[in-house]
Amino acid sequence: MELILSLTTSIISFALxxxxxxxxxKSGTQVYLSALIVCIGLYPLFNYLSLHAxxxxxxxxxxxxxxxxxxxxxxxxxxxxxxxxxxKFIFSKKIQVFFILWAVLNYFxxxxxxxxxxxxxxxxxxxxxxxxxxxxxxxxxxxxxxLAGSLILIKKYRNSTGLLKLQLRYITFGIIISxxxxxxxxxxxxxxxxxxxxxxxxxxxxxxxxxxxxxxxVRHRLLDIRFIVARSVAxxxxxxxxxxxxxxxxxxxxxxxxxxxxxxEDLISSAFFAILIVFSFQPLRHLFEKYTDKVFYRDNYNAExxxxxxxxxxxxxxxxxxxxxLVLKEVFLRMKISFGYMxxxxxxxxxxxxxxxxxxxxxxxxxxxxxxxxxxxxxxGENIMIFDxxxxxxxxxxxLRDAHISVVLPLMxxxxxxxxxxxxxxxSGDVYSLEDVNMLKILAPEVAVAVKNALSYEExxxxxxxxxxxxxxxxxxxxxxxxxxxxxxxxxxxxxSLASHELRTPMTVIKSYLWMVLQDKKxxxxxxxxxxxxxxxxxxxxxxNLVNDMLNVSRIESGRFxxxxxxxxxxxxxxxTVTELVPExxxxxxxxxxxxESKDFPTSLSIDPERIKQVVINxxxxxxxxxxxxxxxxxxxxxxxxxxxxxxxxxxxxISKENVVKxxxxxxxxxxxxxxxxxxxxxxxxxxxxxxIELHGGKIWAESEGEGKGTTFTFTLPIx
Numbered sequence: 001m002e003l004i005l006s007l008t009t010s011i012i013s014f015a016l017x018x019x020x021x022x023x024x025x026k027s028g029t030q031v032y033l034s035a036l037i038v039c040i041g042l043y044p045l046f047n048y049l050s051l052h053a054x055x056x057x058x059x060x061x062x063x064x065x066x067x068x069x070x071x072x073x074x075x076x077x078x079x080x081x082x083x084x085x086x087x088k089f090i091f092s093k094k095i096q097v098f099f100i101l102w103a104v105l106n107y108f109x110x111x112x113x114x115x116x117x118x119x120x121x122x123x124x125x126x127x128x129x130x131x132x133x134x135x136x137x138x139x140x141x142x143x144x145x146x147l148a149g150s151l152i153l154i155k156k157y158r159n160s161t162g163l164l165k166l167q168l169r170y171i172t173f174g175i176i177i178s179x180x181x182x183x184x185x186x187x188x189x190x191x192x193x194x195x196x197x198x199x200x201x202x203x204x205x206x207x208x209x210x211x212x213x214x215x216x217x218v219r220h221r222l223l224d225i226r227f228i229v230a231r232s233v234a235x236x237x238x239x240x241x242x243x244x245x246x247x248x249x250x251x252x253x254x255x256x257x258x259x260x261x262x263x264x265e266d267l268i269s270s271a272f273f274a275i276l277i278v279f280s281f282q283p284l285r286h287l288f289e290k291y292t293d294k295v296f297y298r299d300n301y302n303a304e305x306x307x308x309x310x311x312x313x314x315x316x317x318x319x320x321x322x323x324x325x326l327v328l329k330e331v332f333l334r335m336k337i338s339f340g341y342m343x344x345x346x347x348x349x350x351x352x353x354x355x356x357x358x359x360x361x362x363x364x365x366x367x368x369x370x371x372x373x374x375x376x377x378x379x380x381g382e383n384i385m386i387f388d389x390x391x392x393x394x395x396x397x398x399x400l401r402d403a404h405i406s407v408v409l410p411l412m413x414x415x416x417x418x419x420x421x422x423x424x425x426x427x428s429g430d431v432y433s434l435e436d437v438n439m440l441k442i443l444a445p446e447v448a449v450a451v452k453n454a455l456s457y458e459e460x461x462x463x464x465x466x467x468x469x470x471x472x473x474x475x476x477x478x479x480x481x482x483x484x485x486x487x488x489x490x491x492x493x494x495x496x497s498l499a500s501h502e503l504r505t506p507m508t509v510i511k512s513y514l515w516m517v518l519q520d521k522k523x524x525x526x527x528x529x530x531x532x533x534x535x536x537x538x539x540x541x542x543x544x545n546l547v548n549d550m551l552n553v554s555r556i557e558s559g560r561f562x563x564x565x566x567x568x569x570x571x572x573x574x575x576x577t578v579t580e581l582v583p584e585x586x587x588x589x590x591x592x593x594x595x596x597e598s599k600d601f602p603t604s605l606s607i608d609p610e611r612i613k614q615v616v617i618n619x620x621x622x623x624x625x626x627x628x629x630x631x632x633x634x635x636x637x638x639x640x641x642x643x644x645x646x647x648x649x650x651x652x653x654x655i656s657k658e659n660v661v662k663x664x665x666x667x668x669x670x671x672x673x674x675x676x677x678x679x680x681x682x683x684x685x686x687x688x689x690x691x692x693i694e695l696h697g698g699k700i701w702a703e704s705e706g707e708g709k710g711t712t713f714t715f716t717l718p719i720x
Contacts, residue, residue, distance in 0.1 A: 006044040007447060013041025023560035039076065040070035052118070060119040065137065067110045074145025075099035081171070082147040084156070102141050109134040165429040174212020181208070197234060210286035288345055299336040303439040310443060314450035318457040321354065328356035328421075331443075333437060338427040340405075344419040344451070345370055357424065364403035364422065371419045372396050376410050383410050384441060388431055407432055407442050411448035414539070488559075504710070510540050548596045549684040553666065556691045563695050570605045570612070570644055570717065571596065571637060578635050579615045581624075589629035592620065597638035605644060617698075618685040619648040619713045626711070627652035641715040643698070651710040655702065663702050664690040689715070 014037075021034035053059035078099065109115050113136035149171070157168040313326045324342040331337065339357030341364070343350050350366045375396065376385050385408040390397040400408070407423040421444070426432070432440075486620040514537040518530065525533065555561035572704040584593035616635070621628040623633045629648045655663070666687045693700040693715045700715035 003048060006048040009044040011042045013037050019039065028083040029080060032076055032083065036073065036076040036080055037707070039069050039072050058121050060116070063116055063119045064110050067115055068107065070108070071103050071138065071141070072104050074142040074149075077144040078149040078152075080687065081152050081156075084168075084171075099141075099145065099178075102137075106134075106138050106141060109137060124240060145227070154291060166431050169429075170212050174208055176206040178212070201697045285424075285473055295364055298442065303338065303435055306330070306334050306439065307442060307582075311446065314446060316720070318454050320352075320451065320454040323454050324354040327447060328354065329451075332357055336426050336428040336430070338424050340421065340423040342421050343369070343450075344374060344455075345417055352419075362417075364405060365399065368399040369395075369403070369420075369422070371406075372399060372408055373410050373417050375417075376408060377412065377417045382441065383444065384408070384437065386432060386437065407437075408441065409444050411444060411451055413448050415454045418448060418455075421447065424650075483609065508544060510536075519699075532552070546684075549688060551686055552688050552691075556688070561691065561695070563611050565606045565696075567604045568607050568612075569603055570607065571601055573613060573628055574608050574616060574635060574637055574646060577613050580619070581617070581620050585624060585633065588624060590624060590627055592624075592633040593632070593634050595634055596637045597636055601639055602644065604720065605717060607696055607717060608692075612696070615689040615692050615702075616713065618689045619715075622685065622713070623648055623650035623652060623711070639719075640716075642719045644719060645716050648712070648713045650712075654707045654709040655704040655711055656707050657704075660702055660704060664700065 017037040020030050020037065020437050025031065034117055043066060046062050046069055048064060050059050050062035056078040079096070106115065114132045116130065116135070116140050120130075135346060147186060153168055153172050157165060157671075158170065160168060160644070294385045307376045310327055310330055312331065314323065317323050317326065328340060329340060330338065337357065341356070342354045344352040348370050349368070350370065372385065385396070385400075387397065387400045387406045392689040400406070403422075404424055405422050406425050407421075409421040409423070410417045411419040411421065418558070421440075423432075423440075507659055513535055517525070518533055518537060575594050578592060582592050620635065621631065627633060631651050634647075636645075636649065638645045638647075664686045666684065699718040699720045700713070702713050704711045
């Protein structure tokens with residue numbers, strides 16, 4: 001069993017040494033480490049040969065080889081940690097020469113017996129070593145190399161971050177455990193307790209340092225070093241405690257109780273301690289695993305829970321800044337990341353950046369980062385770049401080092417990069433593990449889709465804002481123009497009112513003089529003169545009516561148009577008005593009649609008789625214009641509920657349905673109707689009539705079945 005253990009340790013050590021060396025034979029760190037691992041691998045072979053030599057001379061011979069293998073350990077450890085993690089052989093040549101000369105001196109001292117003078121085989125697998133006068137030189141060289149290297153490790157650990165810090169932590173921890181256990185097995189137990197029980201398994205302890213150093217230097221994401229180290233430490237501590245407890249138990253029982261005699265009690269004691277070890281193994285293993293997990297998995301998180309929470313965040317917001325902030329904060333909190341960015345790329349330019357965390361160091365170079373993202377997209381394989389896995393000769397390693405970026409994760413939609421997530425170092429000092437990388441690779445497409453949706457939403461929102469701004473601007477312009485038009489309209493009304501007022505007086509004078517002349521007050525007129533004067537009289541009368549209409553319109557729109565109500569017999573008012581217009585209708589070859597449809601018609605209404613008469617004249621005058629010769633016009637008076645209804649019905653040219661809505665508007669001329677009737681108008685009469693009726697609390701409207709089918713104008717007046 002001892003031979004198998006020794007050979008296994010040596011074979012594994014030599015294999016790992018070759019692996020480390022050929023991983024990068026030009027790296028000073030890996031050359032020194034591979035040499036150190038070879039020396040460690042030689043120890044179990046020479047140790048086995050020395051313990052199982054047939055004679056003292058043979059045992060002494062192989063013991064010298066143990067020293068030969070051990071002499072370079074201290075210097076090689078110092079050299080390797082001095083240059084770690086550089087690929088160059090950079091340290092003081094004076095120190096290198098000093099250690100080389102000291103090692104050569106110890107080799108001579110070993111050959112001539114000044115370090116070990118003799119070795120005596122005292123029993124099965126036990127030897128007694130007689131140290132020489134020069135053993136102090138050997139011990140000092142090992143202590144100096146290991147102590148100086150340890151100080152360098154501590155200094156580098158304090159000043160390092162990320163992968164380097166994690167590597168140094170594992171190297172230091174592995175060496176302390178390995179060398180400590182080996183010192184306990186080969187020095188403290190044999191010399192202090194006179195017990196060489198652990199010497200045969202001492203080579204196994206060296207594997208801890210070998211494995212720890214190897215995987216710390218050349219590790220890849222194919223193995224998670226934290227798991228290996230955590231479990232190795234747990235089992236090593238378990239073996240240490242159990243070994244000490246078992247050895248002390250046997251030693252104390254054998255020495256003080258049974259006086260080293262082989263009796264039944266020895267067997268019973270051994271069986272008791274063996275049973276005790278079996279029953280205490282699992283509780284102690286769980287205890288050590290618990291505390292090692294706290295050290296090596298203190299930043300552990302549930303990737304499924306994290307992805308689920310991030311999915312809920314991305315599905316609940318479409319605001320890009322909020323989305324990026326929440327996603328980065330959650331990722332940084334769970335993964336213990338110190339700082340990072342989310343960037344958007346268009347072409348070869350970064351168009352948007354969101355920073356999270358604190359980066360007190362240099363900002364990244366935008367152009368070079370775009371090149372890095374483009375390189376990842378164009379390269380086959382994983383769409384992720386990790387700083388620690390880049391070759392030192394990679395052109396992008398220095399770019400990421402200058403920006404202190406550890407991970408570049410492109411955000412791709414339809415094989416096109418729209419941006420990237422740039423992650424800095426972990427605040428815990430750890431590197432990005434396999435779990436971290438797998439989680440980020442799953443997260444990247446989801447974030448890319450969410451960002452794309454947020455960008456689309458942002459475009460729509462900006463378009464809406466722009467559209468709203470344009471609408472608001474156009475509305476403001478329209479309001480301004482409307483105010484200007486109101487001012488112009490007000491000025492126009494004032495002008496019309498003033499002009500109409502000033503025109504009405506001279507036009508009335510002209511009409512009066514024309515009337516006097518036509519009445520032969522100043523002498524007889526011949527027929528030709530009378531014709532001309534009648535035309536002038538008619539024109540002046542029409543002009544006066546137009547001026548009056550314009551004055552009324554001006555008063556209506558300025559709010560100065562009023563009515564003066566008084567109790568009036570509306571039937572008598574309407575009938576009298578119709579009678580006055582009958583002669584004019586006869587001149588035009590038309591029939592104008594009055595018709596009372598209700599017998600219980602009210603005798604009196606509270607109205608302005610002059611204004612209502614004006615409405616009736618306007619409506620009848622409108623029918624006179626648009627009713628052809630031999631036509632008929634009927635003015636009907638009736639009662640309906642609490643209203644008096646007045647209708648003016650003609651069988652004239654009629655109105656199309658689309659033109660009915662144009663009536664009662666200011667200047668609402670129906671040119672087609674005027675063309676057919678051969679008359680002219682201003683379009684103000686119906687507008688004024690509508691205002692008068694509404695001031696009385698009534699309504700007015702027109703109805704027609706179409707062109708050529710006549711028209712009916714109706715207005716109502718409230719009885720109360």
